[in-house]
Amino acid sequence: xPKDAPRRWDRRMQQRLAHGEAAALGExxxxxASLVHSLAHRVLGDECGADRITREVFAHxxxxxxxxxxxxxPLRSWIATLTHQRAVRRLRQTESxxxxxxxxxxxxxxxxxxxxxxxxxxxxxxxxxMPTPLRAALELAYFQRRDYRQTAADLGVTEDEDRRRxxxxxxxxxxxxxxxxxxxxxxxxxxxxxxxx
Amino acid sequence: xxxxxxxxPIEEPDGPGPGSDPGPAAASESAERRPAAPRIPLPRSSIxxxxxxxxxxxxxxxxxxxxxxxxxxLEHRVLKSLLGAWALAACSAAEATAVEEHLGGCGxxxxxxxxxxxxxxxxxxxxxxxxxxGLRTRVLQSCLGRRPPRIPVPEWAVxxxxxxxxxxxxxxxxxxSEWHAPVRLRWFEQDGQVSRKTTVAGIIAHLLAVDGxxxxxxxLEDPLGPDTPGPQHPAHRTEAYWHASHFPPTRAVRGxxxxxxxxxxxxxxxxxxGSGRLPVPYGTAPPSGHGDDDTAAPGQKIELPxxxxxxxxxFECWIHAGDIAEAxxxxxxxxxxxxxxxxxxxxxxxxxxxxxxxxxxGLATPSRxxxxxxxxxxxLRLEIEGLGGGEWFIPLxxxxxxxxxxxxxxxxxxxxxxxxRLAAGHVSPVEAAAGQDGDREAIRDVLFAAASLSRx
Numbered sequence: 001x002p003k004d005a006p007r008r009w010d011r012r013m014q015q016r017l018a019h020g021e022a023a024a025l026g027e028x029x030x031x032x033a034s035l036v037h038s039l040a041h042r043v044l045g046d047e048c049g050a051d052r053i054t055r056e057v058f059a060h061x062x063x064x065x066x067x068x069x070x071x072x073x074p075l076r077s078w079i080a081t082l083t084h085q086r087a088v089r090r091l092r093q094t095e096s097x098x099x100x101x102x103x104x105x106x107x108x109x110x111x112x113x114x115x116x117x118x119x120x121x122x123x124x125x126x127x128x129x130m131p132t133p134l135r136a137a138l139e140l141a142y143f144q145r146r147d148y149r150q151t152a153a154d155l156g157v158t159e160d161e162d163r164r165r166x167x168x169x170x171x172x173x174x175x176x177x178x179x180x181x182x183x184x185x186x187x188x189x190x191x192x193x194x195x196x197x
Numbered sequence: 198x199x200x201x202x203x204x205x206p207i208e209e210p211d212g213p214g215p216g217s218d219p220g221p222a223a224a225s226e227s228a229e230r231r232p233a234a235p236r237i238p239l240p241r242s243s244i245x246x247x248x249x250x251x252x253x254x255x256x257x258x259x260x261x262x263x264x265x266x267x268x269x270x271l272e273h274r275v276l277k278s279l280l281g282a283w284a285l286a287a288c289s290a291a292e293a294t295a296v297e298e299h300l301g302g303c304g305x306x307x308x309x310x311x312x313x314x315x316x317x318x319x320x321x322x323x324x325x326x327x328x329x330x331g332l333r334t335r336v337l338q339s340c341l342g343r344r345p346p347r348i349p350v351p352e353w354a355v356x357x358x359x360x361x362x363x364x365x366x367x368x369x370x371x372x373x374s375e376w377h378a379p380v381r382l383r384w385f386e387q388d389g390q391v392s393r394k395t396t397v398a399g400i401i402a403h404l405l406a407v408d409g410x411x412x413x414x415x416x417l418e419d420p421l422g423p424d425t426p427g428p429q430h431p432a433h434r435t436e437a438y439w440h441a442s443h444f445p446p447t448r449a450v451r452g453x454x455x456x457x458x459x460x461x462x463x464x465x466x467x468x469x470x471g472s473g474r475l476p477v478p479y480g481t482a483p484p485s486g487h488g489d490d491d492t493a494a495p496g497q498k499i500e501l502p503x504x505x506x507x508x509x510x511x512f513e514c515w516i517h518a519g520d521i522a523e524a525x526x527x528x529x530x531x532x533x534x535x536x537x538x539x540x541x542x543x544x545x546x547x548x549x550x551x552x553x554x555x556x557x558x559g560l561a562t563p564s565r566x567x568x569x570x571x572x573x574x575x576x577l578r579l580e581i582e583g584l585g586g587g588e589w590f591i592p593l594x595x596x597x598x599x600x601x602x603x604x605x606x607x608x609x610x611x612x613x614x615x616x617x618r619l620a621a622g623h624v625s626p627v628e629a630a631a632g633q634d635g636d637r638e639a640i641r642d643v644l645f646a647a648a649s650l651s652r653x
Contacts, residue, residue, distance in 0.1 A: 021466065022349045025341070025346070026459075030333075033328055051332055055335065058337075062340040120321075127320070138285075143322060145287075147289065166281030167282070171312075171313065171316075174313060176319055
């Protein structure tokens, strides 16, 4: 049941958007704006660019609510994928323009930069979408610098279980580094957006 | 990127990020110089690079420099399960050594180790970037310009939609303990300011309870429960909500408040622009807490048309968001000029009636003569400065009279936000920073009437 409830919300939201309900658009923004903006910001590294992507993504969803297929996954991951694709495309555009203008740097460097930014944003999304126990274990170990025995005690699980969580969490996260070109990938999106979880 | 094409992935670690790890060359050099030392550099990019406070080093960091501990013999299953903890440098030095020795001889584990260590480089603290509160309006407008809505939000409901979204964004950013930060509800009764102590969560409960009056008028469920008798005054509803539980409100109140706000906006959108005339009963004036006379006689029915009630709720939402922001030391901007203008206009339209109420209670000077309904009467020119401001003529002798430039007897100039703070009972009418000239009594009466628009 708890798994169905959000999916019901997704379907209903899609119907309301298709119906042309402005109030639904407001609710959609309230739920996803910070996700969209922070992913775009992670890729582009600038506020104006992130604002612009945010505007584009919501406009796309508002104009094409039927493009979302609830059977393919949650609305959240569809929106994350849209954001990711657009932000990466935008980064590649601005970087190519800068390269053409200055002549400094190389196409390889550009691609490396785009790949790095893309992976960083995908990793962000994976962390937010990760099951809470895995995220909690990673956060304690990485940010609080607790070793796995302490983490296990903090979380009230066995050391075995905590080792498993740390490993699984990193395994999920590592899919962010798999080189899929998100701007070239189909609508189902790069690995890590919903598909991994 | 995942190292599978490298013959010896572990010997040539490729730092995943711009961290402070020694580069591949440094790593292999040090491995040559000090064969006893771990062959793989500390497997994490440094938190120092993130600009966040550096936590105390774990005991392992010190042991790391010490002579290698007794070799530890672990079975393959355990070694494999340790890979995550190892990549995060979250295992003991002896375990780390055991894992590293194992990696030299086990291809699959070595490959995974590299992959997991690269993944660690992707971890970084969540950036809490505050979204520009104005972005919501810009994004929504741009969307609605591209595809006009079939069911728009009525113009008079837009300030409420925007203000509740702004407050919600503030609430998202505050910590658990801040929900219990003390806040004073302040308003103005008769001739002075009064206040009531509560918390951040208590304020949201107050908004939930009073917004519920609009919800009730629209046929929504009462957040106070189905057995609550008819529309009650906002103060009664708030006290009832606070007292319904033995425990003070917590952050759990945010969800119901937000849901109700969304539901109200949705419902008025479907009801359409014409629903703005629907009456919203605000119950009856409460018996005065201070004695015999109140601005509205106890028992007198208070009612606002929906379009005004929605602006009133937007106003309250902003004012209380400001109270909360002040209590938790966050900045909070005034509403968008267009919305502010709606709020000022509503307050100004309510002034003549409030003035008459105060006059009946002997709190304002008697009128200087009868004015026929619809005829121009003695007026005060209220000039509201700043974005969202404007100029209004307020009839002084009767709410039925029409404000008139020809019969101006006094002039008050006030900043828009200052005027709203006055109307919210947050500034005393005596201290309101107002430029004034003309009839002193008229000015005093209007400023006091503005303050007594406020309530809990």
